[in-house]
Amino acid sequence: xxxxxxxxxxxxxxxxxxxxxxxxxxxxxxxxxxxxxxxxxxxxxxxxxxxxxxxxxxxxxxxxxxxxxxxxxxxxxxxxxxxxxxxxxxxxxxxxxxxxxxxxxxxxxxxxxxxxxxxxxxxxxxxxxxxxxxxxxxxxxxxxxxxxx
Amino acid sequence: xxxxxxxxxxxxxxxxxxxxxxxxxxxxxxxxxxxxxxxxxxxxxxxxxxxxxxxxxxxxxxxxxxxxxxxxxxxxxxxxxxxxxxxxxxxxxxxxxxxxxxxxxxxxxxxxxxxxxxxxxxxxxxxxxxxxxxxxxxxxxxxxxxxxx
Amino acid sequence: xxxxxxxxxxxxxxxxxxxxxxxxxxxxxxxxxxxxxxxxxxxxxxxxxxxxxxxxxxxxxxxxxxxxxxxxxxxxxxxxxxxxxxxxxxxxxxxxxxxxxxxxxxxxxxxxxxxxxxxxxxxxxxxxxxxxxxxxxxxxxxxxxxxxx
Amino acid sequence: xxxxxxxxxxxxxxxxxxxxxxxxxxxxxxxxxxxxxxxxxxxxxxxxxxxxxxxxxxxxxxxxxxxxxxxxxxxxxxxxxxxxxxxxxxxxxxxxxxxxxxxxxxxxxxxxxxxxxxxxxxxxxxxxxxxxxxxxxxxxxxxxxxxxx
Numbered sequence: 315x316x317x318x319x320x321x322x323x324x325x326x327x328x329x330x331x332x333x334x335x336x337x338x339x340x341x342x343x344x345x346x347x348x349x350x351x352x353x354x355x356x357x358x359x360x361x362x363x364x365x366x367x368x369x370x371x372x373x374x375x376x377x378x379x380x381x382x383x384x385x386x387x388x389x390x391x392x393x394x395x396x397x398x399x400x401x402x403x404x405x406x407x408x409x410x411x412x413x414x415x416x417x418x419x420x421x422x423x424x425x426x427x428x429x430x431x432x433x434x435x436x437x438x439x440x441x442x443x444x445x446x447x448x449x450x451x452x453x454x455x456x457x458x459x460x461x462x463x
Numbered sequence: 464x465x466x467x468x469x470x471x472x473x474x475x476x477x478x479x480x481x482x483x484x485x486x487x488x489x490x491x492x493x494x495x496x497x498x499x500x501x502x503x504x505x506x507x508x509x510x511x512x513x514x515x516x517x518x519x520x521x522x523x524x525x526x527x528x529x530x531x532x533x534x535x536x537x538x539x540x541x542x543x544x545x546x547x548x549x550x551x552x553x554x555x556x557x558x559x560x561x562x563x564x565x566x567x568x569x570x571x572x573x574x575x576x577x578x579x580x581x582x583x584x585x586x587x588x589x590x591x592x593x594x595x596x597x598x599x600x601x602x603x604x605x606x607x608x609x610x611x612x
Numbered sequence: 613x614x615x616x617x618x619x620x621x622x623x624x625x626x627x628x629x630x631x632x633x634x635x636x637x638x639x640x641x642x643x644x645x646x647x648x649x650x651x652x653x654x655x656x657x658x659x660x661x662x663x664x665x666x667x668x669x670x671x672x673x674x675x676x677x678x679x680x681x682x683x684x685x686x687x688x689x690x691x692x693x694x695x696x697x698x699x700x701x702x703x704x705x706x707x708x709x710x711x712x713x714x715x716x717x718x719x720x721x722x723x724x725x726x727x728x729x730x731x732x733x734x735x736x737x738x739x740x741x742x743x744x745x746x747x748x749x750x751x752x753x754x755x756x757x758x759x760x761x
Numbered sequence: 762x763x764x765x766x767x768x769x770x771x772x773x774x775x776x777x778x779x780x781x782x783x784x785x786x787x788x789x790x791x792x793x794x795x796x797x798x799x800x801x802x803x804x805x806x807x808x809x810x811x812x813x814x815x816x817x818x819x820x821x822x823x824x825x826x827x828x829x830x831x832x833x834x835x836x837x838x839x840x841x842x843x844x845x846x847x848x849x850x851x852x853x854x855x856x857x858x859x860x861x862x863x864x865x866x867x868x869x870x871x872x873x874x875x876x877x878x879x880x881x882x883x884x885x886x887x888x889x890x891x892x893x894x895x896x897x898x899x900x901x902x903x904x905x906x907x908x909x910x
Contacts, residue, residue: 335512336519363484370485372525402551633810634817670782670823700849704856
């Protein structure tokens, strides 16, 4: 078993995040990595809208799912990779805001099946507004080529 | 009650799709509109990848959710709008392919709650490969300003 | 608009729970009602097992969904009823225990769509063990005959 | 690898079903086993109701989840067991009827992760009415004591 070293974990997550074309395309930034919790922020852009000009529900889900996945990366050894099996998202309020915060947090750090819950918030003047919640199920994969990171 | 006219429906969906910044950013094309079924296609691009270089699960979901939503638009009157309440997606195979097809289809065309199911396929040489399935729940909204279309 | 009176709410929930043939069949007891939170407990019984002799995942879900629904009843007026639109449950650990606790809690008390989250625990000697999590989506229905309570 | 023999599969499923205290308590009957598809039927009973006197959404889910699980049992070797990781159900119409049919069908027969979809119908005079749809995710477990069957 590999040791779990927090510097290594941070580096691994930062490198992995940087390799995501999708996160670059959206303009998302990794803003917090701690044990079992990862946060991503996203400024609003017209590139990211649905037909009514607000943040697309699918992109809320994309960023929230990414935060959930990396929250799981904080709990696994460096030779383990994760596959997302499924997720479910509830859209609780419209995606209106200047900036959005996506927090993923581990609920069940199983050895094979890992479950994370996520919450997305719209940030403007005033208090953060909860806009979405997610549950995401991942599978830890050991020793399979080509999906590390 | 407004009449449901298929030309009008097609126009409404095409206009609405064209207003989605997210669909333009992804490079998605609306390829089929019929009663209760909508299809969207998406060519692979490095802009759309997760860390292993394949199509991001969140973007699979984004496009599939959009297909589900427009499949519901084929069944409602022109003065009704739809809000997505929640969706759940299962990632069945990796998003590897040159091109992807997303089909949304109405399962339950209720007057208030509408449920659609979606399937995503990777297209390359050989048969289409099922890569994801979705169930999406929407609410019909009548007479609320600013969310028509 | 009817007033929300906590005695009335408690009575309404207790009467409604008592009318559930399913809760009687399972042997479930309503153990806590507070603003936005309801708890139900269930002693283990061989009547409630799946093929390996532990609590059936479906019955974990049944009881957890009931706790989620009643947590929403604490937040609505007495002339409003609730329909469950959908729920999703993750089975996190096997349903092994002498007794089980199901807690439903409101996440989003919307005027039409209400979302609750639930957690189920196995109780034996030692700390409670998290065995399942749920997200449940309900719709508030006003003025429809025959579904009050 | 063990051979997949259809008599053996049928026997295994019938024996496993008979061991389920929950299915006996509900009064459910296994009515069809074929490759990738299992059906269960349930007569209405006042023992199974929610507060409005119709079939409890949780028990619809319990029986549908059981049908999904056994549909997966038709596709695995006899030394493999299945754990349900999660499921999601949409309640499409009220559970009113004299009798109910629950069909589980394999969507993705993976070697580790198996996904099934289910549909529940109310049966009375007239055509069957779709009352619920489900997606269920299971994990194949090999060589773990005490959960065979």
